[in-house]
Structure formats: structure tokens, C-alpha cells
Amino acid sequence: MSRTAPLDHIMFVVNNLQATQASYTRLGFTVMPRMTHSELGTSNQIIVLQSTYIEFIGDLANARKRIADRLSPRLRFGDGITMMCLGTNSIHDELSRLTCEGINPDKVQSARRTVSLPSGSIDQTDSHFFYTRNPVHPFLSFFFCQHNRPDLIWIQDFQTHPNTAEEITGVVIVSDDLEADRAYFEACLTIYSTSQKQVSDFEFYDWAEFPSIYTSLLTLTDRPAGFTCGVKVRVASIHACRSRLLKNAVTFIDGNDHILVSASVAHGAFILFHE
Numbered sequence: 001m002s003r004t005a006p007l008d009h010i011m012f013v014v015n016n017l018q019a020t021q022a023s024y025t026r027l028g029f030t031v032m033p034r035m036t037h038s039e040l041g042t043s044n045q046i047i048v049l050q051s052t053y054i055e056f057i058g059d060l061a062n063a064r065k066r067i068a069d070r071l072s073p074r075l076r077f078g079d080g081i082t083m084m085c086l087g088t089n090s091i092h093d094e095l096s097r098l099t100c101e102g103i104n105p106d107k108v109q110s111a112r113r114t115v116s117l118p119s120g121s122i123d124q125t126d127s128h129f130f131y132t133r134n135p136v137h138p139f140l141s142f143f144f145c146q147h148n149r150p151d152l153i154w155i156q157d158f159q160t161h162p163n164t165a166e167e168i169t170g171v172v173i174v175s176d177d178l179e180a181d182r183a184y185f186e187a188c189l190t191i192y193s194t195s196q197k198q199v200s201d202f203e204f205y206d207w208a209e210f211p212s213i214y215t216s217l218l219t220l221t222d223r224p225a226g227f228t229c230g231v232k233v234r235v236a237s238i239h240a241c242r243s244r245l246l247k248n249a250v251t252f253i254d255g256n257d258h259i260l261v262s263a264s265v266a267h268g269a270f271i272l273f274h275e
């Protein structure tokens with residue numbers, strides 16, 4: 001089965017972009033230089049993989065009020081994933097579809113930003129997006145985007161990572177009431193069913209069934225009722241990944257064929273590395 005739109009990227013909101021870049025560099029990722037969204041006021045840095053990426057959003061104090069109001073509440077629980085992005089080649093068709101589903105999405109906005117290329121030249125992305133809102137658990141919300149110049153996001157020089165990371169293969173979602181999320185997930189993902197524990201890139205749990213190994217990776221004194229708490233990343237070599245983490249003195253759990261890094265190290269979401 002396939003969805004209307006594939007996972008494009010995951011969005012963290014963070015208090016300090018510089019500190020986040022340092023942490024993910026220690027984890028063996030190549031983090032792109034800081035950029036500013038021209039129409040939004042926010043700054044971001046991204047980690048580009050083969051067809052997905054990880055985005056860190058900061059400088060919310062400079063953001064347009066509508067953006068700040070949407071993203072800032074997640075910081076009450078510390079850094080972490082606030083939304084997940086699904087890609088589309090026809091953003092206005094996707095907007096119309098979700099409107100018909102009763103989701104009431106926001107208007108389409110520009111995510112244009114200036115990019116410093118490895119050659120030293122400067123160019124600008126051409127991406128557009130719209131937010132949707134999960135009415136029950138706002139930190140389990142999706143937004144949709146269309147990249148008209150993907151070559152300015154998936155830049156080859158930034159796709160090589162010392163930990164050999166290749167792709168996001170999944171995200172782990174936990175909620176105190178998956179049934180209450182059902183209508184929203186069905187509309188956004190189109191094939192979601194609460195009887196399924198995994199739908200393509202997404203792994204769903206309620207707190208009562210949440211695996212203990214994942215619980216140990218979440219050192220949260222105060223947690224949202226529902227949020228995206230983990231990211232699965234495929235690497236070309238688990239041995240090279242392990243070596244990089246050891247070299248950088250990163251604490252991790254070694255599962256032989258996989259490696260787990262806690263949310264406290266990875267700014268609010270645990271990471272599971274695997275081949």
C-alpha cells in the first residue's frame with residue numbers, strides 16, 4: 001500500500017541552533033550551514049539524507065506571530081519534534097483534498113531561504129507548504145510541502161555523513177489516545193488504521209503498550225500527551241556508525257545490529273541507527 005504523500009522530513013524546534021548543530025555533529029551527521037526563511041523569520045539547519053531530511057528550526061523570537069504561535073508551545077517540553085512533513089508534487093490539490101476531509105488546513109506559504117552552496121555561490125530555494133493541526137494532540141501534526149528546486153535541498157556535498165547515515169526509515173509516535181487521533185491520521189496518511197502498529201514510515205503506540213526499551217530513552221519529567229518521540233535512521237555501516245560515536249564520546253546503547261541514542265542526547269527524540 002502507498003500513501004498520497006511520502007515522508008519528506010521531520011521538524012524539530014530547538015532553543016539553540018548552535019548547540020543542536022554541535023550535538024548532531026558529534027552524532028556523526030553533516031549539518032548544513034544556518035539559513036533564514038525569508039518570509040517566515042525563522043532560521044533553520046538541516047541534515048540531508050537520500051530522499052528525506054531532518055530540520056531544526058530556531059530563532060522563534062524573530063518569527064512571524066502565526067508561525068511562532070504554532071511552533072513555540074513545543075518548547076515548553078524542551079527541544080523536540082513538533083511536526084512531520086509529507087511531500088507532494090501538487091500542493092494545492094493536497095490542500096483541496098484535506099479541506100474536503102474537514103481538516104481545515106492553513107493557507108499555502110513560502111519557505112524560501114537563501115542557500116550557501118559548496119562552490120561559494122548563493123541561491124534560493126523554492127518550496128511551499130501548509131500546516132494542518134491535529135485537534136487532539138497538536139504535536140502529532142503533519143504539514144505538507146512541495147519543493148520546486150529540490151537540487152537546492154538535496155545537495156550532494158552535504159549528503160555524506162561520517163556515521164554513514166543514508167535515510168530516515170521510520171518515526172515512532174506515542175499517544176495517550178490513538179483512537180482519538182484516528183480521523184486526523186486517516187485524512188493525512190490515507191491508509192492509517194488504529195489496528196495497525198506500523199504504516200510505512202510511521203510506528204504507532206499508545207503509552208500502555210510503549211516498548212520498555214524506548215521508555216528508557218525518554219528522560220522526560222514533563223511530556224506531551226502525544227508526540228513523535230523517535231527517529232529510525234538507516235546507515236551504510238553500523239560498524240562505522242559505532243566507531244564514530246565512540247570517537248566522539250557519545251553515550252549509546254549497543255544492540256549489535258542497531259544502536260540507540262537517547263532523547264537527552266539528540267534534543268528531544270531518540271535515534272535508532274540500523275543497517
